[in-house]
Amino acid sequence: MSFWQENYGFVKEVYDFRCSKYLEWMDNIEAIIGKVMANTQYTAKEFKIIKDTFTSLCRDLEKENTKSWLDMMLEKLSAHSAEGEEGLSGRDKAMKAQEKKKLEAMIERHNSLMAPTMEAQSKVAHYSECYAFGDDIHPVMKVLNEQKHLSCKEIHPHTMEMVEDQIDKQEKVLRTIENQASIYNELIKRGAKLRSNPNAPSFLEKEIDRLETEWKETNEKAKIRLEMLNNVHKDWDTYENQRVSILQPLESLEEQYKSYKKVFDPKKGAEWLDRKKKKAETLAATVKEHYNSIKGSFANIVALAGEDKREFMEKEVVEIDERSVIVQKIEALLHELSDFNDRLNKLVEKMAELHAWMVPASEKLEFITTSTELTPEDRVKEIFDLQAQVNERLPLLEPLEAEAHDLLDAKGEEDSEVQQSETAKRHMEEFELIKETLTTMHEKVEIEAGSITQDQKHYAEYFQGVKNFKPWMDTAETVAKTPLAKPQTLEDALKLLEEVKTFEAGCCENKGKLDSAVESKSKMEKQTKSDNEVETLTGRWDGVKKVADERVKKVQELVDTWSELSTLTNNLTETICNISSAVKPDVSMLEGIFQKFRTINENKVKLLEVI
Template sequence: WQENYGFVKEVYDFRCSKYLEWMDNIEAIIGKVMANTQYTAKEFKIIKDTFTSLCRDLDKEGTKSWLDMMLEKLSAHSSEGEENLSGRDKAVKAQEKKKLEAMIERHTGLMGPTMEAQSKVDHYSECYAFGDDIHPVMKVLNEQRHLSCKEIHPHNMDMCEEQIDKQEKVLRTIENQAPIYNELMRRGLKLKANPNAPSFLEREIKKLEETWKDTNEKAQERINLLNDAFKDWEIYEQQRQAIYTPIEALEEQYKTYKRIYDPKKGTDWLERKKKKAEEFKKTGLEIYDIIKKSFTTIITLAGDDKREFMEKDIIEIDERRTIFEKVDKMLAELTEFNQKLHKFVNTLAELRAWMMPACEKLNFITTSTDLSPEDRVKEIFDLQGQVNERLPLLEPLEAEAHALLDRGVWTPAAAALGPRNTHQFR
C-alpha cells in the first residue's frame, strides 16, 4: 500500500477534480437553460443535449462512495486504526473529509435547480422552436407591410389601377399566411399556458399578433385609399366634362341679355332669365364642388410635384367658370335698369295724369267767357303754382330718360335695341 499511495492519491485527486468539474459544468449549463435569453432552436438543442448528458448520472452515488472509501484508506496509510494515526494524518484526513463533505453538500444543493431545469428543458425547447417557426411568417408580414406603407404617387387612372392590382396581390399574400398564423397562435397560446413557459414566449406571441394586426390594417388602409382614389378619378373625369354643359348654357344665355324697354315685359323676362341662370349656376357649382373634392383626394396621393401639371384642368375650368360672376353682374345691372325704368314710367304717368286735366283747365281759363277777370287771374295763379311744383321734376326726368335710352353705353345686346324702343317715352 505504501508503494501505491502516491498513485492512489493521484487517482483520488483526479476523481475529486472531475467531480468538481462536473458540478461546475452542470451549474453553468443550468444557468444557460434558465437564462432569460432567447436562443435559436439550434442553439438551445446544443444546450439541451449537453444538459441531458451531464444529468445521466445525477446522483453520483458511486462517485461519492468511492471518494469516501478512498479517503478512509488514504488517511490510514501510515498505521492501522484511527487511534494510531498521527496528529498530522488526522489533520489531513479531517481536511480532506471536510472538502469531500463540501463537494457532496454542493452536489446536494445542485439537485433542486437541476431537477427544475429538467422539468423545463423540454418545454423550453418547444418554445425556442416556436420562436424559430414564427420568423418566416414575420418576414412575409413585414415585407407586405413595407409594400403597403411605401410611398406611391399614381397621377392618372391607369397608374392607380396598376397600384390596386399590386395591393390586391399583397392582400392575397397576407391571406395565404392566415392558416399558418392561426396555427402558430394556437400553438403559442398552448405553450404559454404551461406554468414553465419562459418570459420571452409572451413577447414573441405578442410581437406576432401585433405584426399580423398592423400588417392587415396597413394593407387594408392602402387598398381603401387606392379604391377611393380610383373612384375619385372616375368622378373627376366624368364631372370635368359635365361641368361644361351648364357653363356653355350660361355663356349662350349671356349673349341674349338686353334691356327691355317695357317695364312689365322686362320684369317677366328677367324673372325667366334669373330662374334659368340660377338652375345652371346651381348645377355648375354642385359639379364644381364634386370636382374639387375629388381633385383634393387624387392630388394628395399623386404628390405635390404633380400638382402644377394636374391643376391645368382646374385652372381651365376656373377661367370658364367666371361666366357665373358675369351673369350675376349682368342680371343685377338689368334688374337695376328695370327698376329705374319702372320708376321713370310711373313718374311720367303721374305727370301725364296731372297734365291732361291741367291742359283742359288752361283751355277753359283762356277761352271761357263766364269767368270774371278776377277769377281768371286767380285760376291762372293756381295753375301756375301747380306747374311750378312740377317743373323741378322735368329736368331730372329728362336726364333719366337720356340715361335709360342711351343705347351707346349698353353691351353686349345694345345692337338689338333700335329706335322702335324709344317712342314709348316721347
C-alpha cells in the first residue's frame, strides 16, 4: 500500500482545509474591497483599519503556490486506489471531476477578483489621504460654525456702551476667522490637489464644497453683523450729537415766537414779515434736518434694541417731539400775520383810493353847487355824474367798516399792541373821516339831484351829446375834404385801406352817440323850444359817411386789383424762367399772360387816379 493510500484521510482533510481557507480569503478580499469602494465616508482612523486589512489580504494576491498545491493534491487524492487513470473506478472518476470543477470555480473566482482588487489597490492610498483630509477640515469647520453662531445669535444692545461691547466681540469673531485663513487656504489647495486625481471619491467634492460654503457664509455673516453694529454705533453717535445740536435752533425759534406781533403799517409789516420768515425758515429747516436725523437714527437703534425697549428709550425723543411743535406754531402764526398784513394792505389801499377820489370830488361838488359859470345843462350833467360816482362807492363803506373794526379794534388783553399802536389809531381815524365825508357827499348830491326834474336830466343828456358830437363832426369833415395820399406800393395801399376803414367805423360810432342824445330828448314830457341841431348835424354826417363809404370801396378795389397783379407778376416770372430752361420752349402762353397783366395794370392805374 502506497503512502497516499495509507494517509488518504489525513491528506484529504488538509486539502479540504486549504480549500476552505482559500474560499475564506476570497470572501474576505471581496468584503474588504466592498468597504474600500463603498460610498461611505469613514474617519481616517476607520479607513486605516480597512486599509491595513486590505493590504494584509493582498500580500500574496496571486496565490500561485496555493493553486498549484491544490491542483497537485487533487490529482494525488484521485489516484489513491490505483496507479494511473486506468485504475480509477467510476466513482473515483466522478469524484475527481467534481473536485476538479470546484477547484476551477475557485480559481475562476480568484481570477475575477484580480481586477477589482487591483483597482482597489490603486485607490486605497488616495482614499486614505481623502479621509485624512475629511478629518482635518473638521476642526476648522467647528471653529467656523461657532463663529457663525456668534454672528447670527440675537443681540439687543440698548445703550451705546452695549453696542461698543458687541463691536469688540464681533471684531474678535472676525479675528478668529482670519486666524483660520492660512489653514483654510492650505486645506483648499490640498483639496484641489486631491480632487484633481481621477480616483478621487465622490465625498471629497462635497467636503470641499461644504468647507468653502461654511467659510463664505461665516465671513459674510460676521462682516454683516460688524457692519450693522458699526452703523448702529454711528446712529447712536448721530442720535446723541443731534439731540444736543437741535436745542439751539429750538431755543432760537421759541425766542422768535415770543417776538412776533402785528405791524399796522402794511409796507413795514411786509418787510418785517419777510425778515422773520427767512430767519424762521432757516431755523425750521435746521430743526427739521436735526429732527429727521434723530428719528432716523432712533428707528435704527430701536430696531436692534427690540420693541420691548422702545418705551424706555423713547422718553428722550418725546421731549424733542414736544419742543419741536414750535415749528408748526411759528408756521401757523406767520401765516396768520401774513394774512393780517395782506388784509390790512388791501384796507389801506382801498381807503387811499377813496381818499384820492374823495378830495377832488368834494371840491367838484362845491364848485357845481356854487359856480355861476356852469350852464344849467352842464350843472345837471355834472350832478348826475357825481351822483353815479358816489352811489358806486357808497356800498364799499359797510364791508370796509367791518374789516377796519376787525383789524384795528382791540379784542382784549391779547391785542394790547392794537391799543398801543398809533398807526392803528390813524388808520381808524382815516376810515372815520372817509365814512363821514362820503356820507355827507351822498346827502348833498341826493339833495341836488332831487331838485332836478327828469326833463332836465334828459335835456342835459341831449345837450351834452350834441355838444360832444360837434367837435368830432368838424374834424370828420376836414378829413373827408382832404384828398387821400396815393399809395406807391401794395403795402401802402393796405395801410390806406386800414385808415379809411377806421374812419368809417368812427363815423358809425359817433352817429350812435348822436342817436342816443336824440333818444334822450324824445323822452322829455315837455319839449323845449330850443333849436334842434340834430337835423343839421345828421345831414353833415350823411355827407361824411358817404365819402367814407366811397373811400373804403375804392381803396378795397385797388388793394384787390394790386394783389391780383402781384400774384400774376410772380406767375409770369416763374413761367419765363421755365421757358428759358426748356429745350423747346412754348412761348404762346406768354401772350395770354401779358395781355391779362396789361389789362389789370391799366385798371390799377385808373383806380389810383380816382383815389
